[in-house]
Amino acid sequence: MTSCHIAEEPIKKVAIFGGTHGNELTGVFLVKHWLKNGAEIQRTGLEVKPFITNPRAVKKCTRYIDCDLNRIFDLENLGKKMSEDLPYEVRRAQEINHLFGPKNSEDSYDIIFDLHNTTSNMGCTLVLEDSRNNFLIQMFHYIKTSLAPLPCYVYLIEHPSLKYATTRSIAKYPVGIEVGPQPQGVLRADILDQMRKMIKHALDFIHHFNEGKEFPSCAIEVYKIMEKVDYPRNENGEIAAIIHPNLQDQDWKPLHPGDPVFLTLDGKTIPLGGDCTVHPVFVNEAAYYEKKEAFAKTTKLTLHADSIRCSLH
Amino acid sequence: MCSLPVPREPLRRVAVAGGKHGNEMSGVYLVRHWLLAPAELQRPSFSAVPVLANPAATTACRRYVDRDLNRTFTSTFLNSRPTPDDPYEVTRARELNQLLGPKASGQAFDFVLDLHTSTANMGTCFIAESSHDVFALHLCRHLQLQYPELSCQVFLYQRSGEESYSLDSVAKNGLALELGPQPQGVLRADIFSRMRALVATVLDFIDLFNQGTAFPTFEMEAYRPVGIMDFPRTEAGNLAGTVHPQLQDQDFQPLQPGDPIFQMFSGEDLLYEGESTVYPLFINEAAYYEKGVAFVQTEKLTFSVPAMPALTPAPSPAS
Numbered sequence: 001m002t003s004c005h006i007a008e009e010p011i012k013k014v015a016i017f018g019g020t021h022g023n024e025l026t027g028v029f030l031v032k033h034w035l036k037n038g039a040e041i042q043r044t045g046l047e048v049k050p051f052i053t054n055p056r057a058v059k060k061c062t063r064y065i066d067c068d069l070n071r072i073f074d075l076e077n078l079g080k081k082m083s084e085d086l087p088y089e090v091r092r093a094q095e096i097n098h099l100f101g102p103k104n105s106e107d108s109y110d111i112i113f114d115l116h117n118t119t120s121n122m123g124c125t126l127v128l129e130d131s132r133n134n135f136l137i138q139m140f141h142y143i144k145t146s147l148a149p150l151p152c153y154v155y156l157i158e159h160p161s162l163k164y165a166t167t168r169s170i171a172k173y174p175v176g177i178e179v180g181p182q183p184q185g186v187l188r189a190d191i192l193d194q195m196r197k198m199i200k201h202a203l204d205f206i207h208h209f210n211e212g213k214e215f216p217s218c219a220i221e222v223y224k225i226m227e228k229v230d231y232p233r234n235e236n237g238e239i240a241a242i243i244h245p246n247l248q249d250q251d252w253k254p255l256h257p258g259d260p261v262f263l264t265l266d267g268k269t270i271p272l273g274g275d276c277t278v279h280p281v282f283v284n285e286a287a288y289y290e291k292k293e294a295f296a297k298t299t300k301l302t303l304h305a306d307s308i309r310c311s312l313h
Numbered sequence: 314m315c316s317l318p319v320p321r322e323p324l325r326r327v328a329v330a331g332g333k334h335g336n337e338m339s340g341v342y343l344v345r346h347w348l349l350a351p352a353e354l355q356r357p358s359f360s361a362v363p364v365l366a367n368p369a370a371t372t373a374c375r376r377y378v379d380r381d382l383n384r385t386f387t388s389t390f391l392n393s394r395p396t397p398d399d400p401y402e403v404t405r406a407r408e409l410n411q412l413l414g415p416k417a418s419g420q421a422f423d424f425v426l427d428l429h430t431s432t433a434n435m436g437t438c439f440i441a442e443s444s445h446d447v448f449a450l451h452l453c454r455h456l457q458l459q460y461p462e463l464s465c466q467v468f469l470y471q472r473s474g475e476e477s478y479s480l481d482s483v484a485k486n487g488l489a490l491e492l493g494p495q496p497q498g499v500l501r502a503d504i505f506s507r508m509r510a511l512v513a514t515v516l517d518f519i520d521l522f523n524q525g526t527a528f529p530t531f532e533m534e535a536y537r538p539v540g541i542m543d544f545p546r547t548e549a550g551n552l553a554g555t556v557h558p559q560l561q562d563q564d565f566q567p568l569q570p571g572d573p574i575f576q577m578f579s580g581e582d583l584l585y586e587g588e589s590t591v592y593p594l595f596i597n598e599a600a601y602y603e604k605g606v607a608f609v610q611t612e613k614l615t616f617s618v619p620a621m622p623a624l625t626p627a628p629s630p631a632s
Contacts, residue, residue, distance in 0.1 A: 029552060033578040061602070119496040183432040183496030185599030187555040189576045238345065245502045263502050265346050286498030289374075 008135055010210045010310050014048045015100055016041065016199065017114040020070050020167050021287070022057025023184040026195050027115025027177075041199065043207040053096055053114075053167055056088060061185050063287055064089055070114075074165035078103060093167070101170035112171035113202060115195060118180035119286045121249040124152040124194050127176025128222065129169065131158050136173055137305035139205045141218045146201040150194065153252055154222040155281060155298070162225050175202070181249075184286055214309040223252065223279050223298035230292040232262055232270065241270055243284045243294060251283050255297075262294070319447050319621055320486065323523035324423035327361040328413055329354065329512055330480055331428045333383050334600070335370025336497040339508045340428030356516050358523035361426075366409060366480060369401055374498055376600050377402055383427075384478045391416060414483040422484040426515055428508060431493035433598045433608075434562040437465045437507065440489040442477055444469060444535065449488045450618045451528045455518045456511060463507070466565050467535040468594060468611070488515070494562070497599055527623035536565070536592055536611035543605040545575050545583055554578055556597045556607055564596050568610075575607070 016034070018027030034041050034050040041048045052058055054069050066087035077090050078097050101108045118125075124147060126140050144152045155178070157163050168174035179195045182188050209215070232241040241262035247255065254277050255261070262270040272278070278297040282288060329347070331340025347354055347363035354361040365371060369378045379400030390403050391410050413422045429440075439456065441449040450467070457465045468491070471477055481487025490511055495504045522528075545553040554577035560568070567590045568574070575583040585591075593608040595601060 029555075029578060032551065037579070119499050181496070183494070183599050184498060185602065186432050186496075186597055187552065188597065189555050189558045189561060192555065192578075193558075239342070239500070242342075242500050242502050242505060245506075248502060265342070284499055284501070286496050289498065 008209070008308050008311060010045075010312050011110045011206045012047060013109045014046060014111045014203070014206065015109050015113070015171070016048065016050045017053045017112060017167060018050070019052040019054050019058040020114055021063045021068075021116060022054050022059070023061050023063055024115075024117040024182075025061075025185065025187040026117050026179060026182065026192050028052065028058050029187055030115060030192065030195060030199070040196075041203060043203050043210075045210055046203075046206060048203065051100075054089065054092060063184070066090075069093060070116075070167050071164050073097070073103065073167055073169050075103070077165075096167065097170050103170040109171045111173040111175060111206065112168040113175045113177055113199060114166065114168040115199075116176065116178045117182045117184075117191065118178055118282065119183055120180050120251050120282050120284060122153065122178060122180045122251045122281060124150060124198055125176075125178040125180075125281075126152060126154050126198070127178060128154055128156045129158060129163065129166070129174055129176075131156055131222075131224075131303055133173065134305040134308055136175065137220055137303050138215045138218060138308050139173075139175070139202060141220050141305070142205040142215070143198060143201045144220065146204070147197060150197075152198070154220055156222045156224040156303075159225050162228065209308070209310050210312075212310055212312070215307060217305060217307045219302050219304045221300060222303050223281060223300055225281075226278065226297045226299050228293045228296045229261075231289070231294045232264070239289070240264060241268075244269060247280065247283060247295070249283070251281050251295075252279055254278075255280050318485075320423065320522070321624070323358055323624060324486070324519050325359045325523075326422045327359055327424045327426075327516070327519060328364050328422050328484070329361050329426045329428065330364040330366045332368070332371040333366040333427060333480055334376045334381075334429065335367050335372070336374050336376055337428075337430040337495075338498065338500040339430050339492065339495065339505050341365070341371050342500055342505065343428065343509060343512070353513070354516065356520040356523075358520050361516055364409070364412070366427075367402065367405060369405075376497070379403075381600075382406060383480065386410070386416065386480055386483055387476050387478050388416070409480065410483055413480075416483045423486060424519060425481045425484040425487040426512065427479065427481045427487065427489040428512070429489055429491045430495040430504060430508075431491055431595060431598050432496055432600075433493050433595045434564045435466075435491050435493035435594065436564070437463045437511070438468055438491040438493075438594075439465060440468045440470050440491055441535075442469065442471045442482065442487075444533075444537075444614070444616050444618075446486075447618060447621060448486045448522075450533055450535075451621050452488060452515060452518050454531055454533065454618070455521075455528075456514055459514050460511070467533065469535050469537045472538060522621075522624070525623045525626060528621040530620040531618055532615055533618050534613060534615050536594060536613055538609050539591065539612050540610040541606045542574065542593075542608055542610060544602070544607045545577060552578075552602075554583065557582060560593065560608070561597060564594050564608075565592055567591075568593050 018031030244260040331344035385406040
C-alpha cells in the first residue's frame with residue numbers, strides 16, 4: 001500500500017568469517033571448504049570473501065589465544081600502537097580492520113557474516129546489533145521465511161552497556177550467525193547443514209536485492225537483551241548451583257517469575273525473581289562460565305522495516 | 314591373560330577420581346563438592362576418598378596441559394626417572410601412582426572409580442578392563458539392575474597384548490563411568506545427578522560385598538574394541554567431511570556394511586566398507602579428533618561371569 005520505500009545502495013562486498021572462536025567448528029570448516037571451492041557462495045555481481053579470522057586459535061582448537069577476538073573491535077583497541085606486546089587478538093583485530101574496514105569508514109565491507117556455534121540449545125539464530133536497520137530486518141525476515149518450518153530466532157544485542165564490539169561490527173551491515181547446540185571441538189553434520197542454509201538464503205536475498213527486487217514492509221519478532229545472569233557462587237568464586245533441569249535446553253521459551261532457574265549442589269531450587277516473564281538465551285554456554293553468564297534474559301518485541309529497493313533500479 | 318583376582322578381603326581403601334580430564338565438568342564438580350562435604354562418600358564398612366586427578370587442567374578447563382593423563386599410567390611413564398622437563402601429566406601420574414598405587418603392588422588402593430563425560434551419545438556406560446575383571450563386572454551388573462531405566466552398557470577397553478594405561482588400572486580393581494552427551498566445559502544438571510547417584514550405588518555395592526554378600530553367576534553382554542575409524546581427511550590431514558547424520562548419536566547401535574558413516578563437505582556420503590556388523594562407540598567425541606578417531610568400532614559379546622562368593626566373616630569394619 002505504501003509507496004514510500006527506502007532506496008538503498010547495491011551491495012558489493014561481502015565477507016564470511018569463520019573461526020572467530022577457534023573451537024566453534026562449523027564456521028571454520030565451511031570457510032575452509034569455500035576457500036577451496038567457493039562456487040556455492042558466488043552470486044553474480046557480488047564479491048563474497050570467506051576468511052578465517054583467528055587462525056592461531058583455530059590451529060589449537062581453542063576459543064582464543066590471549067583474549068576474546070569478538071569483544072575487542074572498539075576504537076580504542078583498534079587504535080592502539082602496533083607492538084609485539086599487544087595481545088595476539090588485538091594485533092589480529094587491527095589486521096582484520098585494515099583488510100575489511102576500517103570501521104566507520106566508506107571503504108569498509110558492506111556486509112560481514114560471522115559464523116559461530118553455541119553449546120546452548122539456540123537452534124538457528126541471527127544476531128542483530130541495530131533495531132533500526134531496515135535492510136537487515138528485511139534480510140532476516142527473508143531468511144526466517146525461507147528456513148520455515150525450521151525455526152530461526154533473532155537476538156537483538158542493542159543495549160547501552162551490554163552490546164559488545166564484535167568482529168563483524170567493522171562492516172556497514174554486521175550479521176551474527178549462531179547455530180547450536182554443538183559442543184566445542186565437535187563438527188555435527190546437522191548443524192553444518194543448518195548454517196549452510198542460512199548463508200545460502202542470506203546470499204540469495206542480497207542477490208535478489210541487487211537485481212532490483214522490492215521487498216515490501218515487514219515485521220519480525222526479535223528477542224532483545226535485558227540483562228545477564230551469573231551462576232550463584234561461593235566465597236571462593238566457584239559455581240554453587242547449576243542450570244536447573246527445567247531450564248536446561250529451553251532457550252527462547254518463556255520463563256516466568258517463580259519458575260526454577262538454578263539447582264544448588266545440595267539439591268535446592270532457586271526460582272526466577274522479579275515480576276516479568278523473560279525469554280532466556282545462551283542457557284549454559286560453555287564459554288560464558290568465565291564471563292559470569294549462566295544465561296541472558298531477553299524480552300520479546302516486534303521490529304518493523306519499511307519496504308526497500310536497490311537504488312540502481 | 315590372567316584373571317584379576319576377586320578380592321578376598323573387604324575393600325577398605327577406595328577412591329573416586331574426577332577431573333582426570335579438566336574439562337569434563339561433572340566429575341570435577343562432584344569431587345570439589347565431596348572435598349567440602351565428604352559424608353556422602355562414607356559407608357559403614359569404609360569411606361571413599363575424593364581425588365581431583367588433574368588439578369592444572371581443571372583450573373584451565375582443558376582436557377590436559379601437556380599430555381592426556383588417562384594415557385599415562387603405563388610402566389614406561391610411571392617407572393622412568395623423573396626429570397625437570399617431564400610433562401605435567403607424567404609428574405602427576407607418578408604422584409597419583411604413589412597416592413593410589415603403586416600399580417601392581419600389594420599397597421595399591423583396593424578400588425578406584427574414575428568419572429568421565431563424553432561429547433558422544435554414550436548414555437550411561439561402564440568401562441572395565443576385560444571379561445576377566447570379575448569384581449568390576451559384578452558391580453556393572455548391580456548398577457544395571459538398580460537402574461533399569463538407564464540402559465547401561467558395558468565397554469571392555471583393553472586390547473589384547475596392550476598394557477592398560479588408565480587411572481583405574483593403578484588400583485587392584487577399578488571402573489570408569491562414562492556419561493554423555495555433554496559438551497566440554499558444560500555442567501548439565503541431569504548428567505551431574507545421574508553420575509552422583511551412580512557413584513552412591515557403586516559405594517553401596519562395595520559395602521554389600523564387604524558385609525559378606527554373595528553374587529551369583531550371570532550372563533553379561535558387553536562391547537569390545539575391534540578397530541577405529543578416522544574422519545575422511547585431505548592430503549594435508551584436515552577434515553574433509555564429518556560423521557554422517559544417520560550415524561551421529563547412534564552409539565551402541567549396529568552399523569552394517571553399506572550404511573553411511575561420513576558426509577563430505579562437498580556433499581557425498583561415504584559408506585561403511587567393513588565385512589560385518591560393528592557397534593560404534595564414542596561417535597564424534599571432541600577429544601578424539603586429535604587422536605584420529607571418529608568412532609571406535611566394537612563387537613558385541615556375551616559371556617558368563619562366574620559367581621563371586623561371600624567374603625568369609627570379617628573382623629569388625631574399620632571406623
